[in-house]
């Protein structure tokens with residue numbers, strides 16, 4: 001039943017864990033779609049891949065030289081070379097048609113099929129060719145400098161498993177085994193609805209009482225990081241009708257609604273989500289982002305993200321991010337690299353609430369940032385990452401080792417540790 005949540009306050013704030021459990025139960029990876037190989041790196045494989053062919057499909061030369069029967073070279077030495085009759089040549093893609101018998105050899109280039117009868121390649125630098133003979137100056141054991149059929153990938157093998165985030169080399173392997181497409185989970189489509197009378201579109205110069213919408217830009221980056229496909233977004237004034245219309249027409253797997261998520265008179269989003277679908281949670285025991293909410297409209301999860309930039313980021317990270325990743329077939333867990341280090345200064349918190357604390361790394365220690373209100377976007381820029389204070393802890397004392405979720409995917413910037 002739709003319910004009016006305005007001015008109810010947050011008498012009953014949900015636990016972060018409860019909301020996360022709900023979302024985990026409500027999300028399942030989207031179905032598979034065939035993705036062209038040139039576009040599949042970074043996508044998530046929806047099925048196990050079984051090789052239907054051997055790669056290579058033939059034994060091949062691993063060096064430029066002469067294909068021969070290894071035993072024919074036994075006893076060869078620089079001062080006592082063994083002469084073999086040169087039958088012809090094998091090139092990559094152009095095999096030698098005949099057979100190599102005792103006392104015979106074929107000139108061969110790396111990657112060319114080993115002729116029938118030959119079992120090794122004598123490297124060119126150990127041989128001397130003259131006319132229709134080749135002198136072998138060093139012995140080569142059978143199988144030397146030759147790759148067996150299937151040495152790379154064996155038919156029947158499963159080189160890639162469902163859930164794998166495809167690396168560029170994985171895409172290459174798919175090509176190597178003859179696949180034309182990669183069956184990947186469809187990327188979740190994300191609709192971004194940004195609300196606020198005070199907002200100017202990104203690219204504007206802020207002036208007067210107006211600020212530039214930075215949340216859309218942050219969210220776009222987070223959605224891209226988590227594998228979502230961002231649909232056209234829009235900035236709407238705090239106008240109930242406009243927001244209702246936008247929510248109605250949203251054709252997406254996931255809705256992100258920035259701003260107007262609290263319990264004030266102008267905060268239409270929670271009530272509209274309840275009216276058009278269901279509002280499952282509104283108000284979460286956390287800081288920042290306590291006015292966050294989760295609902296759904298027409299089967300799409302809808303996330304109410306408070307307008308304050310740090311709250312918006314935080315609510316995305318705790319709720320929308322895991323849901324989005326799961327829809328796309330990725331792990332729900334934090335995608336950040338982590339670092340453990342001791343706290344340089346205590347963090348204060350309250351029992352019953354989860355805190356998302358921006359921290360710097362200084363001399364290998366974790367320093368909670370002082371200017372860290374929910375409206376201070378720059379705190380997330382100065383920070384190396386975030387520390388999460390669990391619900392059941394009254395802060396964390398100085399010196400205790402904590403885990404930092406690092407914002408940078410690669411080497412932390414400006415990190416002296």
Ligand code: AMP
Pocket residue numbers: 194195196198199211212213214215216258259260261262305306307308309375
């Ligand atoms: P709201 O959640 O709409 O009450 O907004 C809370 C605070 O966040 C206000 O100071 C807004 O001006 C600010 N804010 C809302 N939306 C955005 C946005 N898209 N980008 C930056 N700041 C915002």
Ligand code: MG
Pocket residue numbers: 195196197238259260307
């Ligand atoms: Mg607002």
